[in-house]
Amino acid sequence: MIKIKHFLLKRWKRLSIFLILFLMYFFSLPKKLFNEPTSTVLLSKNNELLGATIASDGQWRFPELDSVPYKFKHCILQFEDAHFYKHFGFNPISIGKAFFENRRAKRIVRGGSTITQQVIRLSRKNKDRTYTEKLKELILATRLEFRHSKEKILNLYSSHAPFGGNVVGLEMAAWRYYGLRPEQLSWAESATLAVLPNAPSLIYPGKNQIKLKDKRNRLLEKLYREAIIDSITYVLAMEEELPQKPYQLPTLTQHFLQEVKKEHEGKRIISSIDKFFQKQVNNLSKEHYQLLRQNEVHNLAVLVLDVETRKVVAYVGNSPTDTKHQKDVNNVIAPRSTGSTLKPFLYAHMLQSGDLLPTQLVKDVPTDIAGYIPKNFDLRYDGAVPANEALTRSLNIPAVRLLRQYGLQKFLADLKDYGIKDINQSADYYGLSLVLGGGEASLWDLCKVFAGYAGTVNHYETLKHNYYTNEFQEPSYLLNSKVDFGKVQSNSTKIDAGAAYLTLNTLTEVNRPLSDQAWKYYDSSQKIAWKTGTSFGNKDAWAIGTTSKYVVGVWVGNSDGEGRPDVTGIGSAAPLLFKVFDVLPKSKWFLEPYEDLIEENICTESGYLALPICNKVMKRIPKNGVRAASCPYHLEVHLDNTETYRVNSNCFPTNQIKTKVEFVLPPLMAYFYKQKNSDYTELPEFLEGCNTSEKRVIDFIFPVKYKTKLSLTKGTDGELNPIILKLTHAKPDAKIYWYIDNQFIQQTTDYHEVPIKPANGEHIITVIDDLGNEQKRKLIIH
Incomplete structure (x- = not known):
């Protein structure tokens, strides 16, 4: 112990110097070698490139590779550093040869740097190649060998080497010069890219073709001599042409890419987008745009969601229009007037609360509510119309009257619970026009709600008649993220399965566009619950539909808000909706949630709970439907023996009075109802002398x-x-x-x-x- 202490005291200066030098060496290498900004790279769920944005410094520099493809790895090692796996950061033999050859030529004719040293040089922004700088690179290269594996060093080089112009890194070079992923490159293509970093400013695809081909061929010859490739591969590779001009990167989802960039700038994102479906939806959107522009309608948006995973399948933010017509606006997330797209949610909540039954007659008569006078699209009135038909025909007056009955404040709270972000004002701000398009929402949020309805019905069976607490979840575009639907509980937090199912089932009866109206007669057709919407002034046309598997939403209009004649949900948006559904896999219809519905006798004519005097039919209704009103329109009337006049005991013999059940609407409802229902009969007049106390004739x-x-x-x-x-x-x-x-x-x-x-x-x-x-x-x- 004493001897060790004496040894340390005697040599403390040397030890201190050694320790200082060791610490300087240990910390000589920055923790992160490369801090340059990188491109935002968007990949499909199958790892195919959908698009990328240029880095903030104007360079096309993809994020670092995870691994270097086999072919390029052999090419770069044979061209740059054949002894890469044998040295420890530098090759003294290569350095010596390069020193004497350069001295003899009085210029740099040969480099002696290893790949590790080149990584250091790239990280130091290619400083002047002086002997001092070479010494620094050599020291740092050995330090880098301590820190990382050979494979990691090779990855760093491949990711940060220059490949001509503003192209940095192998992955970007492969896309730029060949339109391929690095692992898809042939031996000749890999060899071409391997020689580029050696002189990227001199040798550039499309220029200096002789020099480039000569370098490539010499490398291919070396690969053959080293038995890395066989003779056939060598001969075929020598015959391959050089790249002539750069390829354009894919631009399949430009607006989606810009949204991804906001949250993940400079990262490589594997999305849930299906490239095959994305291409098909893009083509359909382009074809539809060519039709729309004839009416000076220049913009659209399409969103496809997977109900089960709540992931984005396809995303079209705008039509292939120009800058003059706002091509850069992302209409998937832009808030627009909802038109009639909120009507199904009101219908569903009234079913759930027991305020409405599916076929219950609702008023469709001239209406004035505190100065607000809603009108139906066709400016006509039905007098009385079944609630489900009012929904499928998208009648405005019944919707407004039902909203007033249900409660504007309550419905507004329901919409906010769904997470419709742009409906964020007070009830007084919107008024009853909310259900007709008085509020704004994005295509993203409306599709999210439809997916929530579909998911509620699907999960009711899979969860054994239970519900998730977070069913109306924000859709995700990240492939590997898992949507958290929350906990499982016995009661629904927003809409129950019975009301959701009945609403979706009703929406299958919405009249489809002329080209698709015979869908019921084809075995290959599938049921789709869908709803259209048209905003005031024909500014926005909506069509949103769902099956048990997919939700498809379409918006059509002008991004600047200009309305155009004939822009409607059924005519402008619906045709594209059904074309998109046609390219998606078919899915079965929802299983009916029997346990969340009850059977009750329903009046066949009025749709209310049946009275004993009504003609009735057994139907399945939501559990709270038992709270609904009984039929108010069937009355027992007393007639004379010829059934010509109404009578009473004050004016006609009791033993001759006939009693008959009649379907009777109030006068205003009856006035319009009988115009469309020729079988509706008015009550007979009273026999002269018979007193009556009837009101509101x-x-x-x-x-x-x-x-x-x-x-x-x-x-x-x-x-x-x-x-x-x-x-x-x-x-x-x-x-x-x-x-x-x-x-x-x-x-x-x-x-x-x-x-x-x-x-x-x-x-x-x-x-x-x-x-x-x-x-x-x-x-x-x-």
Whole structure:
């Protein structure tokens, strides 16, 4: 112990110097050799290149390779460093030969650097090749050999070597000069790229062809001499042509690539995109764009999601248009007016809550709610229409009335729970127009909700009648990421399987485009739940559909918001939707979630829970459907023995009264309903002398509200246009007497319409029928 201590004290200076030198050597190499920015590289799920962005320094430099392909590895070793696996960072024999040859020639005619030294030189930005710099490279090369394996060093060289112009690294060079992945290169192609880093500024594909070919062939000859390739391979390789001009990188998903770059700049991303389907969807989109542009519609977007994995399958952010027409706008994520695309969600939630039954009649009559007057697309009224038909026909008035019944605030909360990010204002901001396109959403978010509905139904069976807590998950585009659907529980957090299934099933009945209307008659056809939407002013056309396997969403319009005639969901977006579904694998329809539905007797005519007096049919409805109302439209009426008149015990012998069940709608609903339903019959009149206390035999069509503000407009001739007062009466041939401010103006029979031109101010409109029934309305003219 004493001897060791004496030894250390005697030689402490030498030891200190040695320690300092060792530490300097140990820390001489930066922790990270290369800090240059790299390209963002997007790959398909099969590891095929979809696209890439140039690095921020203007170089095409892909992220480092994981491994060097076999052919290029042998080529680069034979050309640059045949003893790579034998030396420890430098080759003294090569250095010596290079020194004497360069001295004799009085210029650099030969290099003695190993691949390891070249890695160091590249990391030091190719500083001047002085003897001092050579010494530094030699020291750092030995340090690099301590740090990394030979394979890693070879990877570093292949990833950072220059290949001419602004091309850096083997992978980019392979794409740029041959349009191939590095592992797909032939021996001749690998040999060509192997000689490029030696003199990238002198030898460039398309130029200096003789020098380039000579270098390549000498390398091929050496490969043959070393028995790395056989004679046949050698002869065939010598005959291969050199690359003449650079290839363009794939641009299959440009808008998607820009979105990926925002989160993963400079990284190599393996996406969930299926390159085969992406190409097909691109081609279909291009063909559809050529049709749209004839109507000066220049933009579109398509998104395809896998329901099971919630991964992106195909992504088209825009049409192949030009800068003038906003080609760079990503319409998959751009918020647009939703049109009618939110209607299925309202229908589903009302089914779930028990506020609505699938075939229940809902009102479709002129409606004025606090000054908001919704109109159907065809400007017509059905009077009464089954709820499921109102959805498939996308009728606006029933949707608005149902939203008012369900609650605007509650529906808005449902949409926010779904994660529709752009619907972020208060209920007062949107009003009841929310369900008709008063709010904005992106194609991404709407497809996400449809996928959530499909997933809810699918998972109900796989989870043995349970639900995930996070079913409405953000879709993912990363192949190796796993979507977290959350925990499993017995109750749904947003929509239950029964309501979701009934809604999706209803959406299969939406009328398809003319080219696809006979789909039910073909065995090869598949059921698709889909919905269209058209925003106000024909600015946005939507079509979104789902099967049990895929969700497809299409948006069509102009990115600058310009509306165009005939731009509609059914005419502009739906044809592309079904073409995309045609190229996707067919899938079976959803399994019906029997355990989440109950059977109840439903009135065949009204769709409400059946009364004992109704004609009924057994149907499956959501569990909360038992809370729904019973049929209000079937009445027992008393008739005389000829069934010609209605009677009562006050005016007709009791033993001669016949009782009959009739389907009776309120006058306003009946007025429009019978125009489309010729089999609807009015109630018989009362026998003369029979008293009745029935109410509301008179119903105004316009104005609907008791108090209405109006302005008289002028026609093209400068004259004031009249206001047309309209009403309907339960008795077809009733006489109606019209009064304005207690002054009689007209009598009507059959068609009760009266034009008036009242002066500014308040006026009371009074109508009285020949039985004494009376109704009033107040008009305020300004």
